Amino acid sequence: MKILFKLILIVGVSLYLVLPALAIEFFDINKPRIEKLNLSINKSGDSDLVDLLVEQLRNQMPKTLLFNIVEDSAEPSFNLKISPTNDQKIVSVTLSGAQGQGFEPITTGLKFRNQDKEYVNLKSAQLGNFLIKNLMGIQGSLGGIVVWSGTKKGENKNSLIMKRFGSDIQKQITYNLYNNTGVSWNPKGDAIIYSAQTGRGSEVIWQGFIPLRLKSKSLYFTEGSSSSATWGNNGNIYLAKYVGERNTDLFEYTLVSGGTGPSLERLRKLTKHMAIETEPALSPDGKKLAYISDRTGTPQVYLLNLSTKKSTRLSKKGNYNSSPSWSPDGTMIAYNGVRNSKSVIFRVLVDDPLGFETQVSPKGMQAESPVWSSDGSIVAYQAKKIGQQNWKIYYSLSSGSSAQRLTKSGNGVDETSPSWNSGLN
CATH class of the missing domain: 3.40.50 (Rossmann fold)
Known part of the structure; x- marks a missing residue:
């Protein structure tokens, strides 16, 4: 045998x-x-x-x-x-x-x-x-872990929830009293960082994930609210930081280990424009940084070449585009754009000078915060169908398709900001 x-x-x-x-x-x-x-x-x-x-x-x-x-x-x-x-x-x-x-x-x-x-x-x-x-001819994404924020009606905090794609089991993974959102995975897929809005300000929190350790560690704190930090494939962490009354710039940090656990050490300032610049996302090859800037008066998606320090605008349509997310192969970026007063998920080729956008989410629903599956075949997002009161996590084929519900919470629960692990662990 x-x-x-x-x-x-x-x-x-x-x-x-x-x-x-x-x-x-x-x-x-x-x-x-x-x-x-x-x-x-x-x-x-x-x-x-x-x-x-x-x-x-x-x-x-x-x-x-x-x-x-x-x-x-x-x-x-x-x-x-x-x-x-x-x-x-x-x-x-x-x-x-x-x-x-x-x-x-x-x-x-x-x-x-x-x-x-x-x-x-x-x-x-x-x-x-x-x-x-x-x-x-694609890798498949079954078994990959998806994490999102869940908020029950009447509560003033949200928790992080996880499930494996293809499974019906959902688990709560944070139990603090803060608003937890904006999960980002490390390159190995065994730890996460996320933002926690506290009474004092905004924190970036590290948590070991595989195996899941409930004890977490605060890496960064700033007064007021701020956008979520993101983990790059190079192991560095990117975040937006206030440098003026109406000005945020992007910074690169490295994660260092010490006797009391991991902490952040600043490496360099990446932008210095008199505008609000936020939502940094490093490309899979580590050469470009996608981010949002309102330097033209409205939020748009930009690409920063980390070698030349030159930024170019990627989104060419609409007055509000946000939440850039790289495809696993680095050829495309998905983002949500407001068109005719509705938020829609689009994708665009990074090297397309015309910025031609293809709609991913179906018509008849509000959709925000896109994230790609590990094999690039699926884009997940938070969405509301017509008549639906709460945000739920849905997904579509990245080529464009109908929407499928990913989660199973009932009425009175908002689900937002999904994040997809890079593979089956």
């Missing part, structure tokens, strides 16, 4: 690496209204573990907005068969295509430590990303 499993695993991995080009045509960020793939997920043989895995996967795959789960009678494009093996901790998985497609079947194996439902959900996410990689 050990020899058989090794063979299955080796075959699965080798095919995993050579097949993605097959499906590039299925997902293209520049082609909205993508046609979903019809996928059947079935079991072969009796096993409690297989039953649970099939149930979880059938629930997860439609959430990617890339697949319809259908029965074999509906003539699916692809079929996934999950089978038990002689080892109760190992299942065999075979992906095959419809007759005439020329798709060579892929067989691989999954090993499980236990049958805990939350653990099986993680393994199911791993398998789901395997399918997305081989059928869509």
Whole structure:
């Protein structure tokens, strides 16, 4: 059995690496209204573990907005068969295509430590990303962690809530008495920083996340309110700081470790314009900084070249654009812009001199604070549908699609400022 499993695993991995080009045509960020793939997920043989895995996967795959789960009678494009093996901790998985497609079947194996439902959900996410990689040519974002701020009606504070994409379990992760918002992840994805509005002013707080440590550490304090700090892929932290009565500039800090825990050490001042400049976001390659400035009289998205120190305006339309968010590959920025008194999520190519914007969020809803999934296929945001009283977290394909609810809170709870971890941890 050990020899058989090794063979299955080796075959699965080798095919995993050579097949993605097959499906590039299925997902293209520049082609909205993508046609979903019809996928059947079935079991072969009796096993409690297989039953649970099939149930979880059938629930997860439609959430990617890339697949319809259908029965074999509906003539699916692809079929996934999950089978038990002689080892109760190992299942065999075979992906095959419809007759005439020329798709060579892929067989691989999954090993499980236990049958805990939350653990099986993680393994199911791993398998789901395997399918997305081989059928869509993208990495997949199932299992990635999304954190947002939640505020109950009548309370004067908000807490941070988390869930894994594809799971139905939500967990509160902060319990202080402040307003917590603006989560940003470190490059490793095992710690976060966030802003806490206190009675004295605004703090930037560090918290270890994987494993989750409830004890947090204040890194920075300023009187009054300020925008959230962001963590760059280079490990440095970027924030806006008041330098005058109506003037904020952007600064770069490094995180240093000491006997009492991490703290911030200022590296350099990045902007010095007589305007409000805020919401810094470092590009994935560390060469540019996106930010918001009202130097022309209205908030707009700008790009700062960190080598030349030259800034250029990216957003070309509208009188109010904010919340820039880089795509994982650094080619695009998503932001929210107000058009005809409604806030909408757009994306724009960074190197497009005309700043042509493509709408991501659907019509008929207010949408703000975009954030990309780790594979770039999805943009999540806070939104209100027509007639809806509270902000909720939704998401759409980055190519543009209908909106899907990410969270499950009821009426009387506002959900704002989502942040997406860089991968499955």
